[in-house]
Amino acid sequence: MNALEIRNVSKNYDRFQLEHVSLELPQGCIMGLIGENGAGKSTLIKAILDLIQKDSGEVLFYGKPLDSSQTELKEQIGVVFDSIHFHEVLTPLQIGSISALTYQNWDENLYQKYLKDFKLPEKSKIKDFSKGMKMKLNIAVALSHQAKLLILDEPTAGLDPIARDELLDIFLDFIQDETHSILISSHITSDLEKIADYITFLHEGKLLFTKSKDELLYDYRIAKCGEADFQKLKSENGAVWRKMDYQYEVLLPDGKTIEHNYPDCPFDHAKIDEIMLLYVKGERV
Amino acid sequence: MKRKGLLLNDFYTLKDQYFTYGKVMLALMVLACLINISSELTELSEVAYLMSPFAIFAMSMMMTLFTYEEKSGFMKYAFTTPVTRKSYLQEKYLFSLFNTTAGILVGIVFLLMYALFHKYVPTVQDISWMLLFSGGEFLVSMVMSIWVIALNMKFGIAKARSILLIAMVAVVIVGTVSVPASSLTAANSFPGMQWILIAFLFLFVAATVWMFCMSFRWTERKEL
Numbered sequence: 284m285n286a287l288e289i290r291n292v293s294k295n296y297d298r299f300q301l302e303h304v305s306l307e308l309p310q311g312c313i314m315g316l317i318g319e320n321g322a323g324k325s326t327l328i329k330a331i332l333d334l335i336q337k338d339s340g341e342v343l344f345y346g347k348p349l350d351s352s353q354t355e356l357k358e359q360i361g362v363v364f365d366s367i368h369f370h371e372v373l374t375p376l377q378i379g380s381i382s383a384l385t386y387q388n389w390d391e392n393l394y395q396k397y398l399k400d401f402k403l404p405e406k407s408k409i410k411d412f413s414k415g416m417k418m419k420l421n422i423a424v425a426l427s428h429q430a431k432l433l434i435l436d437e438p439t440a441g442l443d444p445i446a447r448d449e450l451l452d453i454f455l456d457f458i459q460d461e462t463h464s465i466l467i468s469s470h471i472t473s474d475l476e477k478i479a480d481y482i483t484f485l486h487e488g489k490l491l492f493t494k495s496k497d498e499l500l501y502d503y504r505i506a507k508c509g510e511a512d513f514q515k516l517k518s519e520n521g522a523v524w525r526k527m528d529y530q531y532e533v534l535l536p537d538g539k540t541i542e543h544n545y546p547d548c549p550f551d552h553a554k555i556d557e558i559m560l561l562y563v564k565g566e567r568v
Numbered sequence: 569m570k571r572k573g574l575l576l577n578d579f580y581t582l583k584d585q586y587f588t589y590g591k592v593m594l595a596l597m598v599l600a601c602l603i604n605i606s607s608e609l610t611e612l613s614e615v616a617y618l619m620s621p622f623a624i625f626a627m628s629m630m631m632t633l634f635t636y637e638e639k640s641g642f643m644k645y646a647f648t649t650p651v652t653r654k655s656y657l658q659e660k661y662l663f664s665l666f667n668t669t670a671g672i673l674v675g676i677v678f679l680l681m682y683a684l685f686h687k688y689v690p691t692v693q694d695i696s697w698m699l700l701f702s703g704g705e706f707l708v709s710m711v712m713s714i715w716v717i718a719l720n721m722k723f724g725i726a727k728a729r730s731i732l733l734i735a736m737v738a739v740v741i742v743g744t745v746s747v748p749a750s751s752l753t754a755a756n757s758f759p760g761m762q763w764i765l766i767a768f769l770f771l772f773v774a775a776t777v778w779m780f781c782m783s784f785r786w787t788e789r790k791e792l
Contacts, residue, residue, distance in 0.1 A: 332648050335791040351788075354570070354650035368645035370581040370636050377580045384573030385649050434648075 284345065286310045286432050286464035292330050292340030301326050301488045303340070308432075308481070310345075311461035313454065315475035315496070316468040317555065318485035319563055324468040327485065328436050331466075332362060344432065358387055361425030365437035367417040371410035375403050375420055379427075386428035397423035415446035422453060433457060435467040439474055447471070451478050472555035476500065482555060484562065491562055496555075503553040504538020505561070507531070512548045523565040534561040570651045574659040575666075581636050582629055589625055596621065597678055601685050612683060612694035616701055619675035623705040626671030627712040630664050634716070634725040644792040657721065657787045664713035671709065672702050711776050718783035721790060742768070 287308040294301040301323045308314045316324050329335045331342050333351040342349045344356050369378055375398055383389040398405050401419040409417060418438060425433055433454070439447045455478055457463050469475055475482060476496065483493040506516055513531040517524055521536040534553060535541060542550040600618060637643055646656055679698060683690050690698070715735075719728035 329792065334644060334647055336789065351647060351653055354652060357648065357650040360648070362645070362648040364641075364645070366641070368641045369577070370640045370642065372584055373577075373580050377576075381573045381577045381580070384576060385570055385651065387650070 284310045285343075286312075286345060287331070287466060288343040288346075289327070289331065290341050290343070292327070292342065293338045294326055294330055294335060295338050299323070299326070299488055301330065304485070304490045305340075306483050306490065306493050308464055308466055310464055311458060312480040313458060313465040313467060313478050314481040314483060314493075315472075315479035315555075316466065316483050316485065317470075317472060317475065317559060319559070320470075321487075322485040323488045324485055325436055326488075328434060328466075328468060331434065332360075358428065359431045361428065361430035361433045363418070363421045363425050363433065363435045363438045365440050367409060367421050369409060372408050374406050374408055375423075376405040378409075378420070378424060379405075382424055382428065388429040390427050390429065394423060394427035397426060415442050418442060418446070418450065422450065426453075426457065431463055433463070433465045433467075435465065435469075437468055437470065439469060439471055447474060454478055472559065476555055484559065486563060499555060499558060500552060502537065502539045503558060504535050504542055504550040505553045505557055506533045506535060506538065506542070506545065506548050506550050508533065508545070508548040512545055516545070516548075517568065521567075523561045523567045525561055525565045532561065532565075534558060534565065570649075570655050571659040571662065574646065574651065574656060575663060577642070578633055578659075578663050581642075582633055585629065585632055589629075593621060593625065593674075597682070601682060610688075612679065612688075612690055613697050613701075615679065615682060618682060619672075619679055619698075619701065619705060622671040622675035622678070623668065623709040626667040627664075627709045627716065629667050630660075630713050630716045631725065631729060633663070634720045634728070638725050641792075643790075647792065653787045653790070654784060657717070657784055660717050661714070664710065664717065668706055668709045668713060672706050675705070676702055714776055714780050714783075718779040718786070721783050721786040 285307045289304055289306050292301065292304045299321070304323075304327055306314070316327070318324050326335070330337050330340075331349070333342075333349065344353075344360070347353065347356060349356055369381075373381075379391060379394050379398075382394070383391060395405075397403075397419075401416070401423060403412075403416055403420055403423065409420070412420065422438070435454075439450055442450070451474055454465055454467070458465060467475070467479070479496045481493060482496050482499055484491040506512070507527075507530050508516060509530060513524065513533060516522055516531075516533045516535065519533075519535055519537070519541060522533055524531050524533040534557070535550075538550055538553070542548075597618070643656070647653060676698060680690065683694075712732075715732060716728060719731055722728075723731070
């Protein structure tokens with residue numbers, strides 16, 4: 284069963300088009316959404332949440348169409364943006380009261396537990412919180428109404444490594460029972476390498492690929508080679524390359540299989556940010 | 569139930585503002601009492617203006633609320649929760665109704681306290697007049713709130729504020745020129761001006777109703 288299905292979603296702006304994006308997020312999985320600035324990640328998330336009008340396509344949540352009128356479906360979705368959207372004079376206690384009246388399945392005990400675990404003072408105003416504390420509060424709210432799907436738009440942006448690590452642990456705990464799912468958009472690819480099951484890459488409004496993280500990290504290779512090897516490698520299936528000062532960097536989706544054909548050429552495992560860089564800046568046949 | 573959450577959010581957001589305005593209003597009213605301490609009150613209508621700040625305050629709270637919401641991006645978050653866009657807008661109108669009613673009631677209480685301070689016992693005629701005046705202020709304040717809410721949904725609060733400012737200046741200019749000209753007894757009266765003013769009033773009412781209806785469509789189509 285797919286927690287989320289996006290079918291052929293498009294959105295046109297004057298200077299940007301999100302074109303026919305389709306993807307599936309299986310239940311119990313974490314999907315990382317990557318792409319350069321302006322690739323369309325936030326636009327896609329807004330289209331999923333019906334914050335913008337789609338020009339075409341549909342979004343299904345557990346097989347049911349998701350739009351702004353489907354309030355019972357939204358009970359099961361927790362959303363975290365990159366900043367907190369309550370006014371800064373509110374306290375966690377007040378936000379809890381507001382949320383209790385908004386969500387039918389609001390769990391006040393669970394919310395209090397998260398406030399305690401995250402060490403968030405419940406009577407202090409949000410304006411006195413650090414960025415990390417605000418993000419933890421956001422997540423506490425998102426996790427306290429029995430959501431089955433978390434949609435996170437840059438939740439770890441601007442956080443120090445310790446805070447990021449704490450949040451990643453929370454996300455991993457969330458999907459432990461395999462009935463919960465997460466769609467997370469992030470520039471911090473190292474975070475996605477830690478927790479994601481799937482990676483979806485958006486580039487200039489187009490979906491370049493959706494692959495499992497294991498395939499990207501274990502099958503993809505980057506070859507750093509001279510001219511002779513490059514001329515052979517560039518004709519391999521799916522090869523993307525970039526000419527550097529003294530060598531070529533060639534990204535090979537099937538590098539694991541073909542690296543033994545090039546014994547003189549060093550092959551490295553590809554990291555997600557390297558894959559991104561080559562896809563964005565590289566050339567291909 | 570969802571609207572209760574929104575109402576609570578609005579109240580919490582403006583709580584500090586209410587206290588600040590309350591203190592300012594209290595200070596102004598004490599000042600008003602002290603300045604006129606020696607003057608004798610013969611009719612409550614003489615001090616009608618003392619009620620106006622409360623109604624204006626109630627309407628301005630809506631502008632403040634939308635400014636805060638735009639700054640925090642609350643609407644974006646609200647539309648991801650189990651709150652429909654229609655409910656969101658309905659709650660805003662409901663909140664403006666509460667605000668306006670509270671503002672008028674406080675104004676009435678203050679006027680009565682002012683009268684008692686001047687050892688004046690309001691007559692039945694005074695009470696009738698006060699209720700009539702309150703009703704008029706309530707209507708004006710609610711109309712202004714409708715315009716604030718609708719224009720905010722269409723253009724955002726910054727443009728809405730500019731449009732309202734221009735509209736208010738236009739009304740003042742038109743009123744200053746046309747009200748004397750419409751008087752049948754004034755030396756410079758213009759016979760047709762009354763009908764022009766009535767037509768203008770009808771147009772204004774029609775525009776307000778249109779804004780109210782369109783605000784729901786604008787909210788449904790608003791992109792965040």
